[in-house]
Amino acid sequence: MNTHKHISRRSVLGGAALLAGFAAAGLTGCSASGSGGAAQKSGGLTIMSKGGEIKKEVIDAWVAEHPDVPITLIEDDPTRLNAMLAAGTPPDVVRSLGATSTANIASRGLALDLDPYVSKSTVLKDGELAKINDVWRWDGTRQGEGARFGLVKDWSQDAMFWYNTEAFAAAGVPLPTADKPFTYDQLLEYAALMTKRSAGKVDQYGLFTTAPTIEAISSMLATSGARAFNDDLTKVDFTSPEAMRALQWHVDVAKAKVGYTLADPNPDGWDWPPFDAKRIAMAAAGYWFGGAVAGNPKTAEFARLAPAPMMGTERVSPSTSATGHWISAKSNMKDEAFAFLEWYVAGDQAKTRAQSGWGLPAVTSLTSELPQSQPYQAEALAVQKNEEQYLQIMSFSPYAQATAVSAAVANLFPRAVDGSLSTAQFADQATTAVNELLKQGMELAGKKG
């Protein structure tokens, strides 16, 4: 009798297909079970954040106090987050920009409602939370109202900018003051005076890096009492006179070549390196930039903080990031995740961060910790304190991601700069492109586009 076990090509192929089928079913199963949050409660907290922010010593400090709740830190990566969400196994805590992500994550049921936790917290008393935390509120139609879906980590008012006093003095440009911000037209005019070129090279740009992002456009519109989104956040309109003016300003900057733009990109990716090297006279950044300035005493001598410029007549200085963290609604360690957030935004770690100057604290009790020993720090804090009264929470649509909206506008920008598109055509086509994205988001949310 032949007892030899045959392994045929057919059986191998069949087995492989069967295995793939099981894997597929398994993956689908994971996804399905994930929606019910059936995963085991073990292994500690998984936090998706930036390694440079939550450093090893922070994790060590947490584990020393909470030995039963270890932390697994995974690098902030939207692609990975999407994959984890799709698989139904999101991280317990996720870093996000509250200003542009709150509506999106809250309306999709991804984020945990933190109100019950905050109301019970002995660390985060409601009155002690800085107003900026309201950016993380969403009531289904508006940001700034309703349940709280995240907590700010450190924050700034992002339309503000830093400037080089020496470059301003050399060009005879008046310095901005806390109570008298520049207009955008003045910025363009003064930037031209401070831009220096030689043999095709730019020795110094006058203006900070600009891009027609939805955040930048919204900030400009807010000073005219206008908005990019309609009331129910289902559409944008860049063809309004105010929005056209904002787009035109960005086109004018690129044409005038007085700062890095999408047509002439900043090779460093952000404004600190060229500002530190005196290659730009202004840097687009809020109060947090002071943390970088502290690293170079020479830069500290000429760096000063200016209030947000104005396009219209109304002073508005929003936070277009309000960086913080949200807890996954599917987390099975919700209590531990909130305990971590409490500890991180209001504990000793938050105090250390406040003292460093890398942003404003999320709780008012730590404001006194902000650095003011150096002249630039004292002046920046004074400008910031005055600016806070103009903080306004802007609603961002839940039906698209800010990167997608900004990319749709940026896609058309080069043609507006080279003259292939008039500003009116640019505005019209950008409106159509973004509304198409919003329509798709609404369809997925089960709403009529």
Added chain:
Amino acid sequence: MSAQAGTQALVGDARRKRRRGVNGGSGAFYAFISPWLIGTVLLTLFPLGYALWISFTNWDGISPSQNWIGLENYTDALAEPQMWASLQRTGLLAIVIVPVTICGGLGLALLLNEKVHWRSGLRMLVYLPAIVPPVAATLTWKLLFDRDSGAINGFLAIFGADAVSWMSGNTVFIVLMVVMLWGIGAGVLINLAALQDVPAELHEAARLDGANAFSAFWHVTLPSISPVLLFQVITTTIGVLQTFVPALLLSPANGPAAITAVPEANRIFMVDVYAQYFAYSRYGYASAMLWLFFLAILVVTIITFKIGGRTVFYAVDLSEEGKQK
């Protein structure tokens, strides 16, 4: 049973055994190949099928629902000027890079096949860029081409030329091509190996027949290495069409924002696909783009094979080999 019938029965039995994989060698074969086979099914065929499914939906990557929209993504993609523009750029890249890589690689290989001083050192120098990690190479080129502090503009300044904004406008496409051609050494190595495999007696015979250097190259060397050249044409074409990382690394922005900041001239097909996935969250549309691209690459490869089949010289006479069997 006659002798003929007995022989037929033995042959038939042997064939059946061979088909069923009776002998132990066959089992070992499948055991060894199974990791690859299972990997292909799980990591290639399953994702391909999943991407095909997604391409018929309007899924955004994170929403719990995936609405079936039929062929809408495909019709949208085919009607989208941006997709055709990125395809055109990719095609242009292939038209430039593939011939330059193949011809340049062959030319360098011919030179390095000559008996010259420091031949080994020169071969190493030519091959060296091919083993530098592409990320490091691209970022180095990015620094070299920087308008205000790059060495290229510094060199041009010696001749009194004004600085060029290499990293913006259409010139950034030139930078992309330079980055891609920098790794030409890999092709040189393959061509060198092929050249050294050409039988010396063929060249001797050609010389005796009075052939000059060009004739010997054209009638002896080129046909002899033509299968290797066809292999390079196919793999280089597919590689160039799928180019993504250098274009992304030449973006002025870092991190997730990099994809939205890629200058228009460098928005080649895979950059467009990546942006549709991860910047615009149009997973369905991007998957449809990928499937269209997959079919396009398949067609290009088949055409290359067909043309190659008529021009490539194989040393083994397939008809003779068939007769022996």
